[in-house]
Amino acid sequence: MILWYDFPMKKKIKVGLIGLGTVGSGVFKTLRNFDYIEVSKIAVRDINKPRNIEGLDKSLLTDNPYDVVNDPEIDIVAELIGGLDPAYDLITTAMKNGKHIVTANKELLAKRGEELFSTADEYNRVILYEAAIAGGIPLIMPIKTILAGNKINKIEAIVNGTTNYILTKMDVQGASYEDVLKEAQQLGYAEADPTGDVEGFDAAYKIATLSTITFKKRIKIEKIYREGITKIRSQDMKAANDLGYKIKLIASGKIDENGKADVRVHPMLVSKKSTLAHIDYVTNAVSLTGHPVGSITLSGPGAGEFPTASSVVGDILAISAELGTSDYILPMMRCRHAENADMTDISETENKYYMSINAKNAMGVIGKIGNICADNNISLASIVQKCVSDDNTADITVITEIANEKAMQNAVKLIEQDGNKVNSLIRVQV
Ligand SMILES: NC(=O)c1ccc[n+]([C@@H]2O[C@H](COP(=O)([O-])OP(=O)(O)OC[C@H]3O[C@@H](n4cnc5c(N)ncnc54)[C@H](OP(=O)(O)O)[C@@H]3O)[C@@H](O)[C@H]2O)c1
Incomplete structure (x- = not known):
């Protein structure tokens, strides 16, 4: 032999x-x-x-x-x-x-x-x-050895092949989440009970350990904000594309100078110019940013x-x-990260947002949405109204500048109280 x-x-x-x-x-x-x-x-x-x-x-x-x-x-x-x-x-x-x-x-x-x-x-x-x-991507060994001289303060990763497969298919085929999930289950890419993948649990387990070793402080799984992909609509995929983005389930982690960590899993609009936008189907990728290395992305098969x-x-x-x-x-x-990280609650975070609103086709509706956002200290980067439907409603797509999460959730509540329906609120990569 x-x-x-x-x-x-x-x-x-x-x-x-x-x-x-x-x-x-x-x-x-x-x-x-x-x-x-x-x-x-x-x-x-x-x-x-x-x-x-x-x-x-x-x-x-x-x-x-x-x-x-x-x-x-x-x-x-x-x-x-x-x-x-x-x-x-x-x-x-x-x-x-x-x-x-x-x-x-x-x-x-x-x-x-x-x-x-x-x-x-x-x-x-x-x-x-x-x-x-x-899976097959070397990550732990590189972080603990050859990258040991770095202070890595940011991770952005696609670490769940099932959800990336579903989102890629929705994007390529213009198909609904439900149809693509069914197909993925038939092909063996999604389990009969897909909850662990589609609700982001699997990605949360991975980012918990990955951020613990990267930030050298223990990140508690129960403190990780988690949101899955089940509410992503084919209309969101199309709107994101038109605006220059792809939608991906991103597991992310950041740590600030005071050692406060912000670790989460949720869908995100990522710019088509970013590496992660081009990670498709079951491939995984992890981008790390730190000093002195700068930004690196490791990608490859995440399972199999x-x-x-x-x-x-x-x-x-x-x-x-x-x-x-x-x-x-x-x-x-060896792992010696006994100290628990101080964690930022999602409500305290600052993000850019994509919001899709179904609004009555009435005079001044866009102005009212703009006013509600302004009252909550939210600046708008763009607001686009699509054609009016038979039921005399119109879809309005909004991209905000960086805004506070609590303020954004309040604005969503007020926009809905005004008789509109906010169909989607998805954070945008900054
Ligand atoms: N699949 C992947 O691509 C992948 C990628 C990364 C990480 N992982 C992780 O790797 C681990 C294994 O995954 P897998 O996909 O290989 O699982 P799997 O195909 O379901 O295999 C599980 C194996 O464990 C055996 N087993 C289960 N309970 C046992 C028990 N109580 N005592 C003795 N043997 C027992 C099963 O025995 P029988 O064969 O007799 O049923 C089977 O051989 C999991 O932690 C998973 O998260 C998997």
Whole structure:
């Protein structure tokens, strides 16, 4: 067998896999290329399930994941089952038993990362999680190593392939959210219950961990403002295009000079001139801005068997290369962000807005909308009225200058009290 990479190891490194689904299968197949790594046990839910893995030695399989974490021979455990339970207890038990951890589990990291990293510290173990944020895109390792000399104060990212696929299709086909979702479900790009993706939970888990390591302060998942894509209409897509924008689900994070963080997930109009506007379908991208590097964007496949395996295997090899060399391996990759970030509430933020209003076709309606905005300290960058419909209403599209969120929400309320319907309010990239 021709090996991809031959590392001079005194003894084989034993790896235990928990999970042999999409990611686990890719990891198992890729690890076969490294003769100094031995996958010595694999936990699955159903041992008898047919698996598309040529030559899989069924004797490696167990349906008890504790067989993996309690095996004294295993050096590294890769947790690839997802969810909170039993993943949390399995990882904790494995660390207490002296194993280092690789995981792809974004939900677990976002919700219980603090406890896991403190257990890792206590037992002098490392937890690597490159696959958890944007599948195959190298992010964690670059941020923690080669970008370590930077003060990164801004992240803007597309980290959910399902929603990016839906928004791209809506844009390209002029189709409705509901129709595209159905199609995405048939093609396997969206789950039967798409809530985790379309309501922005998945992106929120990822930006929680990504902003924690980038800003070096713990960002609590419950403090992240989250809004999904279910209310985006094909009319908004068209209007955004006409104004020079695309609509994307953006996970973003900013930290100011006083250490106050603003972390959120919501749809956003992004200028067609920006890199993120051109990230389509299931591709993911993360833009980081800081000093001294300036702005960089990393993009690539955010999910899938082999792209995700690339990150998991990279983590396994990084740990393997250090095992036996020191009592304190991979110091730069450890998480020590115990201090919680002070977080800005969405109501205090300043944004530009796109607003789509269905208004009565009456004299002075545009003037009234303008007055309500002015009364709330909101300046308008543009206001455009489209043709009048049969019901004698007209669609009015507004783009504001930078305004306060609370003031904007108040203006929406007043515009509606005046007999109009605000169909959409979407923030605009600044
Ligand atoms: N799919 C991706 O592209 C992707 C990308 C980035 C991150 N991730 C993350 O990677 C993790 C795995 O995702 P996946 O897509 O590979 O999931 P998946 O295809 O559903 O596979 C899950 C695997 O875990 C096994 N499993 C589940 N519960 C178990 C238990 N209690 N004990 C033992 N084994 C158990 C299943 O066994 P059976 O095979 O017997 O059912 C299956 O092999 C998740 O945290 C996910 O968020 C996935």
